[in-house]
Amino acid sequence: MAVTDDAITRIKQMIMDGELTPGAKLPREGDLAERLGLSRNSLREAVRALSLIHVLDVRQGDGTYVTSLEPRLLLSAMEFVVDFHHDDTVLHFLEVRRILEPAATAAAAAKLTDAEIDALAAHLDSLPDDPTPEELVDSDLVFHRAIAKGSGNPVLASLLETIAGPTHRARIWRGLTQQRATEQTIREHRQILSGLRARQPDVAAAAAVVHIAGVEDWLRRAAAAEPSVAGE
Template identity: 30%
Template sequence: MQFKKVNSESVVQLVINSLTDAMLARELRPGDKLPTETELAESLGVGRNSIREAIKILVYLGVLEIRRAEGTFVCEGFTESMIDPMIYGIILDTSDSYENLMELREMMEVGVMQIAMEKYTEEEIKGLKVILDRMEREISKGPENVEEVFKADNEFHNAISMMGENPLIDKINRVAKTLTHAIRFNTVKTMLETGRGDELFAAHQRLYQIMVTKDQSDMSTTVRNTYFAKVGIKAIEEQ
């Protein structure tokens, strides 16, 4: 296996880049054992300390794992720690804005629903109705029940995401949900406090109907109504 040699600038990052390139090229695959620190240092033309630091970072990110007495291996499967760098990168992006996050969330939700429509089972759609009914009950308990309504809201959208049976989309969708968590919570809270809980439920009921009928004609508008109600946006902007 041949890794790209690196120069002296940002050596640790360049080691990370070289290992990442090997994974992208499928020269390193999930479950593969990495060469030893000495072998990597020789192959990349850098010191062992740089190799060690790069491996530590990739272990922290959930890309590599160290098995005692065995060596360092490429991880198999997704870990939650992989989400963190993407979230921080978006948070620290000065060009980011509320509108950008809302557009990202809407795009993800619409795409997830389109895929879910093609794959869901009758049992899954019945399960979605159970969650929808629980959301209606929680909304009826009044504005002080925000946490439970929001929980039901999340479970509803999670259930649709799981119907798609696509782990890659589900992972990216989780990032979008994490980034918009506060915004979505405040929207739900504001709608309940202003007596618009019925509107929130109606929007989700319409999403359920769209899933059942597979009629996508007003899906984008309906998705937007479940998260981006004007009263919610106004409340958030005023904070």
């Protein structure tokens, strides 16, 4: 289990045990990190991840609070993490994407204009040097949407757009918890772009397979690392 995942699990357990109730303020960062046996950086990343899904509310200059949600809603918000790690639905969506996306990418390699490929390159270049997981995934969605549209098949593009939604949060979660996920994603986008620019459908499609399989592999390994949760 990644260090950030471990930190998230420990904070989650404090909430589930009632030690931190909805509306409660978290202890000071240093005190909580020491109590949980975590580095401040790991704790900070965990807080950031949990605030992203509205389990925690970070108030600038005030502190961090458990969101004032009804217990039922709070538990529902926490369960989405389990969905990523143990619900096969997300994996099924990724499997379908792994089948369709390379086909769209191969078609786009033959049909995208030079100007459209230049626009894809400019889009990748516009990403900050150190993007947040949210920025990276938003960029990823735009990149793949343009390629799907460039396939010339509106039905295929529509299917891929539908599949993108259920996997969006999983991809952000990967960026938050997997080391070097950002660098890997950027490198794989560049490889796809290279295949498109060279007008090599097979190369572009293969790069797309590798790119999507990376998320799928991460999710399968994450599930295997937390067998106890699956049995709850």
